Amino acid sequence: MSRRHSPPAEPDDEKVIRYQKDAETRIATITFDRPSHLNAPTIAARLRYADLLHRAGIDDDVKVLVVRGEGDDLGSGADLTEEMRVQDSVDQGPRLAEYRIGADEVNFPPEGSFRRGATLGQWYANPNSGIRGLQDFKKISILEVKGYCYGWHFYQAADADLVIASDDALFGHPSFRYFGWGPRMWWWAQTMGIRKFQEMVFTGRAFTAAEMYDCNFLNRVVPRQELEAEVQKYALACARNRPTDTVFMQKVFFEIMKQFQGEYLGSMLSGFFESVGGKAQRDADGDFTLDDAIQRGLSDAVKDNDDKFPPDWRLSKKGRGKKDAKGKRKR
Numbered sequence: 001m002s003r004r005h006s007p008p009a010e011p012d013d014e015k016v017i018r019y020q021k022d023a024e025t026r027i028a029t030i031t032f033d034r035p036s037h038l039n040a041p042t043i044a045a046r047l048r049y050a051d052l053l054h055r056a057g058i059d060d061d062v063k064v065l066v067v068r069g070e071g072d073d074l075g076s077g078a079d080l081t082e083e084m085r086v087q088d089s090v091d092q093g094p095r096l097a098e099y100r101i102g103a104d105e106v107n108f109p110p111e112g113s114f115r116r117g118a119t120l121g122q123w124y125a126n127p128n129s130g131i132r133g134l135q136d137f138k139k140i141s142i143l144e145v146k147g148y149c150y151g152w153h154f155y156q157a158a159d160a161d162l163v164i165a166s167d168d169a170l171f172g173h174p175s176f177r178y179f180g181w182g183p184r185m186w187w188w189a190q191t192m193g194i195r196k197f198q199e200m201v202f203t204g205r206a207f208t209a210a211e212m213y214d215c216n217f218l219n220r221v222v223p224r225q226e227l228e229a230e231v232q233k234y235a236l237a238c239a240r241n242r243p244t245d246t247v248f249m250q251k252v253f254f255e256i257m258k259q260f261q262g263e264y265l266g267s268m269l270s271g272f273f274e275s276v277g278g279k280a281q282r283d284a285d286g287d288f289t290l291d292d293a294i295q296r297g298l299s300d301a302v303k304d305n306d307d308k309f310p311p312d313w314r315l316s317k318k319g320r321g322k323k324d325a326k327g328k329r330k331r
Helices: 043-058 079-089 093-098 114-125 151-160 185-192 194-203 210-216 224-240 244-260 263-279 292-295 298-306
Strands: 016-023 027-032 064-069 140-145 149-152 161-165 170-172 220-222
Touching: 016 043, 027 043, 027 149, 027 224, 027 298, 043 263, 064 224, 079 093, 079 114, 079 292, 093 161, 093 298, 114 263, 140 224, 161 210, 161 224, 170 210, 185 194, 185 263, 220 224, 244 263
Parallel strands: 027 064, 064 140, 140 161, 149 170, 161 220
Antiparallel strands: 016 027
8 A cells, every 4th residue: 555545644642641650648630631632532541541540549649530632622523534534444453442442353344234333322331431430440530621512522521530621622523413312321411410411412512610610510610820829729739538448438428429420321322323323314405414515524624514503602612703694792
């Protein structure tokens, strides 16, 4: 294969997901470090993230875990370019690698089968996927949010124990614009409140930090320049409070409460609906669908579609400052 047609080299997952711990304070930090791609993790990086959560959960040097992003944003979701490349590839190796299976070890379900899509939907309910790991984490997790908190990163916000955000943060999932579903929607409805989450799903708009605080999704909202110090204050307070054994017992209590509310059941249910979501028919020829977005390039298609919405309902920070169709700017 010529260099011109070779797939782009994937970034080192250890550089995309950085990890460090302070045995003295017993605070560990996971940093998403790919700001040039709005901290979008690759498949390999998401698997590394899952492994780090598992290890930190066992490590006696860790009592509190802070999850943050390098640069201006926590993150805008998974690497869609990679996802589409894997989706379109005739080589089953990259997709099986996401499931932690070697390329020649099994045969992936065939195109057109229910299992082909459902396997991925169910995988996102598994902590080994990197999308639900904070639910099973038996230490204290604190998410530091700034800028974009979309898609995969928005899942982390729902699953973390405490969420501290800067006042410029935006929350949501682009999938509500082009597909209508995201895995594990049940838990967003629980953490935001069903009325507000319905608004996010039906309009597809991004919510501000102030709005998310008002619906009890966030613990604190502070100016951007105060964010790291505020997160450190919370982390130190949690680390100095009760013994780790007590924290473990507290987390078991909250886990039982979450399961009584159907957290894992909801994960399985929303995964099922996402698996069959592609069967939805257009109301009209101009309707924006996932298939159209994939053909045009998912990221670009979502950005183009963003212009149809009022400026203060757009997903893009840049788009929120543009004029709408009537020439009015965001208030």
